Amino acid sequence: MVLEKLSDSLKTALQRVFRASLIDPKLIDTLVSEIRKALISADVNTELASKIAESIRKRALSEKSAKTLTAREHTINIVFEELTKFLGADIGKLETKTKPSRILLVGLYGSGKTTTAGKLAKYFKKQGQKPALVQLDVWRPAAHEQLMQIAEKVKVPFYGIKDEKDPLKIIKKFEPDFERFDVVIFDSSGRDALNKELISEIKNVRDSIKPEHVLLVISGDIGQAARKQAEAFHEAAGVNGVIVTKLDGTAKGGGALTACAATSAKVKFIGHGEHIEDLEEFKPKNFVSRLLGMGDLETLLEKAKDAISEEQAEKLGKKIMKGDVSLTDLYEQLEAMKKMGPLSQIMNMIPGMGQASIPKELLGVQEEKMKVWKFVMDSMTPHEKDNPDVISGRRIERIAKGAGRPEQDVRDLLKQYTQMKKVMKVMGNPKQMKKLQKMLGGKLPQMPM
Amino acid sequence: MFGFLKKAIDGFAKKAEAEVSKEETKENKVVEKLEAVRKELKQAEKIIEHTDISEKAEQKSGFLGKLFSKPDVSAEIRSAPLKEVKKIEEKVGFLEQVTKAITETKISDVHFERIFSALEEELCANNVSLEVIRRIKEKLRKDLVDISFKRGHVADIIKDDLRDEIYSILTSPAKININNLISESKQKGKTFTIMFVGANGHGKTTTIAKFAHLLKQNGTSCVFAASDTFRAASIEQLEVHGNKLGIRVIKQQYGADPAAVAFDAIRHASANRVDCVLIDTAGRQHTNANLMDELKKIKRVAKPDLTIFIGESIAGNDVVEQISDYNKAIGIDAIILTKADVDDKGGAVISAVHSVNKPILFLGVGQEYKDLMEFNAGDFVKKILG
DSSP, X not given: OXXXXXXXXXXXXXXXXXXXXXXXXXXXXXXXXXXXXXXXXXXXXXXXXXXXXXXXXXHHHHOOOOTTSOHHHHHHHHHHHXXXXXXXXXXXXXXXXSSSEEEEEEESTTSSHHHHHHHHHHHHHHTTOOEEEEEOOOSSTTHHHHXXXXXXXXXXXXXXXXXXXXXXXXHHHHHHHHTTOSEEEXXXXXXXXXXXXXXXXXXHHHHHHOOSEEEEEEETTBOTTHHHHHHHHHHHHOOOEEEEEOTTSSOOOXXXXXXXXXXXXXXXXXXXXXXXXXXXXXXXXXXXXXXXXXXXXXXXXXXXXXXXXXXXXXXXXXXXXXXXXXXXXXXXXXXXXXXXXXXXXXXXXXXXXXXXXXXXXXXHHHHHHHHHHHHHHHTSOHHHHHOGGGXXXXXHHHXXXXXXXXXXXHHHHHHHHHHHHHHHHHHHSHHHHHHHHXXXXXXXXXXXX | OOOHHHHHHHHHHHXXXXXXXXXXXXXXXXXXXXXXHHHHHHHHHHHXXXXXXXXXXXXXXXXXXXXXXXXTHHHHHHHSOOOOHHHHHHHHHHHHHHHHHHHHOOBOHHHHHHHXXXXXXXXXXXTOOHHXXXXXXXXHHHHHBTOOOOTTOHHHHHHHHHHHHHHHHHHSSOOOOHHHHHHHHHHTTOOEEEEEEEXXXXXXXHHHHHHHHHHHHTTOOEEEEEEXXXXXXXXXXHHHHHHHHTOEEEOOOXXXXXXXXXXXXXXXXXXXXXXXXXXXXXXXOTTOHHXXXXXXXXHHHHOOXXXXXXXXXXXXXXXXXHHHHHHXXXXXXXXXXXXXXXXXXXXXXXXXXXXXXXXXXXXXXXSSTTOEEEOOHHHHHHHHHO
């Protein structure tokens, strides 16, 4: 999960506020100092961390809460707002006004520029635009081949000259071609922003391309060096957006976020995986609520939308209301879940679930189980899937054989199905649903959106 | 490179000295007062010779004990009833002690916390992990709090402590001499296998090329195993290095089993009497269980003599997590940190060694093949502390 560690310590700090019956200055002091510590240990620049902590303290002590909010909610709201402010309030959308829109990627060695270039091309392609990739990294061995292979994978045109040592020549040669595209993404050599020679190269490249966007690609696990590097890149190339990569590990991301503060550019995207589609528009609000363990329904819904067609969803919704769900539906659901990503990621987006702190191993087991269920269902006849009640004795034996799994697995699935059906019945009944909400509602933190 | 702690220490020491001298000016006043008290007492002694024993003596000794916090005692002493001669002598002895204590200065615990926060901040700002900071703090606390030392020596004590502590962290893992290991295996007629692992983009392939260059200079022949079969153009990248260095690359196509590639390379090496096999693996996040399992398999198949973790010296607190998880999953023998030329914050060096107690072999310090610097703990400490 993105920024797991930072989120853990912040959650502990906030938990205190949740539990406390009275919010007094002393509690706020502890909260603020925990937040500061959490931020620093997440590689946020020390000065910046102090600044954020201080503004939270000031607001928490001075501002009176609105009548509709309890003191508790008010305090959490302030923490939320201040953290959001530091990340930038707007969604990281990359607006392309010029045609073609030229995007130049810059960054340190190994921060993931080339991979990100490919992911960006995929992103634009998905939006129905026509992107092209240009390789200007003339230093790193096989950088040319790397982007070429990525371009093949994404199925977008690729421009570059093998073994050419002057990026300006590459730009010049293909200049006329660029007009044909909506977006042209330029990859550049990784460089140390404090190295004058490389910096003058990037200045020349920039002047020659005249990009609409210069995006700084920065690794999520970079430490306190982030600030200086970001400042230097900004000075040389005029960074107006940031892409944070490698946020699928335990990377704290703090250094990268420090970079935003240093360049006053906002995070546009985050990279969270090795595959070409692992790029997400950055949404500060959602990011912070996920960070604070308050869930991120918006992203979840969006993912769900990507995974299930509206028609399917509506059909399923009706069935659920009636409490009439067959194994075929369960199968479709499992498929959709798989498209949405690992269970642990989904869980973190459900409000309240982030705090339930379900052990990772358990989720792993659950995921494993879901896989097995699919095998089992693959061995069922359509009739059995639609009417699971007919499955008994000999059918179980046959299904188990077909799936290559023990009979116990088939029984497990049937048991799970019956349970699910029961839950669905409750959810379909408005009266009972209210009861359930009440039960959960007490524990769920308010979403300060 | 790595000059970072010099500034930190100076700031910290200054603050510590300032705190102490603040205390000292207070204490100087106490000393003056004490002198006055002493005079009073001497007078009192004279008077006592002519006076009866007072019953309130006991009470007074408690009162004198509070002298440190209440410098304004002389007035009270003056007005106090006279005491037993013996008790007075004891008190004079006590006064001597107090006087000695304040000319030599002490730092109280509260005091220490206040001073240390400045150093803590500075260490944090240089990527030293929180665990290491905690350890340094304990050491300093032991050597500074409630221990008397001569005035003006605070900075020296702090510097010595830091130097000792960092040096002991860095030298605690057993040293590895690669050249010796390789020549030993050469004598036995065996192929020496080294596997390189680490997160994405930390410079594994570049470092392997530098490493091979170094081995070649020492007369050791090598072969590369292109076991990164995932990342686009990783094989081509290794081939470019191989061509430049005159080193053969054993490869298969993309998506091939990396363990099989490693196995091929080892077979090739032993058949052709190549001294050393260097296995390049795909970068991966330590949290990805499946990819870590793949790494375990490569290790199981290749049975490397050394597994070297490659990390970034510019990484923040995450380096601890990465390296510990890698060590837990596959077991690493040594560390190489790259990109040390990018920034002078050397905290990651200390954090990395401390987290898994494995030695750092080299630092990557540039883009050329020669830019691989042997790591020396003594030099490092000297550099960061001046």
